[in-house]
Amino acid sequence: MTAIRPAALWLITRREIRSRVLSKSFLVGLLVTVVVIFGVFGIVSLIGEDDPINLGVVGEAPTGAIENLELIAGLQETDVEITSLDSRADGEQAIEDGLVDGFVIESQLVMKQANGELIAFVTPAWQQATLVSELGNAGLSDNEISQALTAAGQLEIIELEADPDSDAKEAVAFMSVILLFISIQVAGAYIMMGVFEEKSTKVVELVLSSVRARDLLIGKLIGIGLLGIIQVAVLAGSAVAAASIFGSSALPALSVGLIGTGLVWFVLGYMLYGSVFAAGASLAPRQEDAQSTLAPVSVILMLSYFGAIFSAADPDSVLARIVSWVPFTAPFAMPGRIASGDAEWWEVVGSMAITAFAALLVLALAERIYVRSVIHTDRKLGWREAWTLQA
Numbered sequence: 001m002t003a004i005r006p007a008a009l010w011l012i013t014r015r016e017i018r019s020r021v022l023s024k025s026f027l028v029g030l031l032v033t034v035v036v037i038f039g040v041f042g043i044v045s046l047i048g049e050d051d052p053i054n055l056g057v058v059g060e061a062p063t064g065a066i067e068n069l070e071l072i073a074g075l076q077e078t079d080v081e082i083t084s085l086d087s088r089a090d091g092e093q094a095i096e097d098g099l100v101d102g103f104v105i106e107s108q109l110v111m112k113q114a115n116g117e118l119i120a121f122v123t124p125a126w127q128q129a130t131l132v133s134e135l136g137n138a139g140l141s142d143n144e145i146s147q148a149l150t151a152a153g154q155l156e157i158i159e160l161e162a163d164p165d166s167d168a169k170e171a172v173a174f175m176s177v178i179l180l181f182i183s184i185q186v187a188g189a190y191i192m193m194g195v196f197e198e199k200s201t202k203v204v205e206l207v208l209s210s211v212r213a214r215d216l217l218i219g220k221l222i223g224i225g226l227l228g229i230i231q232v233a234v235l236a237g238s239a240v241a242a243a244s245i246f247g248s249s250a251l252p253a254l255s256v257g258l259i260g261t262g263l264v265w266f267v268l269g270y271m272l273y274g275s276v277f278a279a280g281a282s283l284a285p286r287q288e289d290a291q292s293t294l295a296p297v298s299v300i301l302m303l304s305y306f307g308a309i310f311s312a313a314d315p316d317s318v319l320a321r322i323v324s325w326v327p328f329t330a331p332f333a334m335p336g337r338i339a340s341g342d343a344e345w346w347e348v349v350g351s352m353a354i355t356a357f358a359a360l361l362v363l364a365l366a367e368r369i370y371v372r373s374v375i376h377t378d379r380k381l382g383w384r385e386a387w388t389l390q391a
Contacts (some may be wrong), residue, residue, distance in 0.1 A: 008219070016220055024323070054100045057103060059106070064321075065125055068129055069207055078123075096112075106146055176334050180265060183235070184331065192280070198272070205375065214367055214371055217370045232262065258339055261348070264335075265330075272331065276364040279370045279373075280293045282369065282373045284380050304333075307333065320333060330351045
């Protein structure tokens with residue numbers, strides 16, 4: 001390959017940045033995506049809020065019953081609201097009015113319809129309180145009652161690998177896959193449209209009279225790539241801001257380091273797919289021809305995305321480990337494994353190195369196609385035909 005000319009490279013890079021940043025489609029698309037991110041976090045926040053359990057109590061509850069309910073609610077991370085009622089009629093009316101889910105009167109739990117969650121929530125609290133009361137009436141001391149309850153076989157919950165942020169990490173893993181896929185796909189579409197516009201309007205002939213085709217390709221990739229980095233940074237920052245505003249559970253798993261590695265993976269994935277999109281677009285004089293030419297690449301991109309999504313559900317699975325080392329899937333799969341904490345440092349470094357090598361190799365192959373085909377505007381070329389043409 002011939003040497004890169006920095007002056008020509010800077011000229012093309014600056015041209016791409018100016019034409020895209022100032023374009024209405026880029027700004028509107030970025031703004032819409034930010035709004036969607038905030039909307040998704042807002043909706044998830046509203047949906048994710050569990051409604052408290054509203055329980056009515058007619059008369060006096062057994063000693064300790066309310067405390068037992070609050071203890072169970074704490075273990076289940078659920079809120080419970082207790083309402084004192086004067087009579088059975090008041091309780092039935094409260095159910096009809098939607099004020100309570102059910103009410104307890106003496107030894108009965110009254111509900112509009114059987115609610116398994118409410119039954120499982122109230123029954124053990126009332127049973128234990130009633131048992132303590134009966135044991136006390138039988139003449140047992142408080143110490144003896146405590147020993148009897150301990151002997152009843154209450155299990156102590158122990159986690160071998162406790163991780164309070166596991167749900168947050170899983171959410172961030174899915175978000176990283178989706179965000180990187182969208183960003184790489186959008187950047188690839190910008191490259192394809194840019195190459196197609198230059199070919200269809202014959203502008204490429206004028207440009208190539210001043211700069212070489214190789215410099216045009218590299219400058220275009222750098223310019224649109226920088227816009228892609230800006231886009232990823234803005235979207236990631238929006239996700240962090242939205243998570244903070246809406247109090248999302250995903251916030252603890254978000255970090256500067258995670259966003260930084262995400263940007264690195266975007267660059268690698270963009271280099272890998274972007275150069276192929278540019279080469280494919282250079283083969284076709286019309287947009288529909290470019291789309292058909294790039295159909296196999298789009299299929300690989302979608303399969304890589306779905307493979308990463310499936311691996312994000314179980315980031316320590318064999319599938320997740322395999323797709324983390326395949327260059328075409330690694331930019332989507334590895335960030336999810338990093339977010340979940342299942343990727344070892346050597347896996348990250350090794351996968352990055354393999355993907356970077358693959359991206360440079362694909363770039364070299366794509367450059368050969370692009371340089372030989374971008375000047376041909378009269379008909380559609382095939383990949384093999386373009387490969388054999390003279391530069």
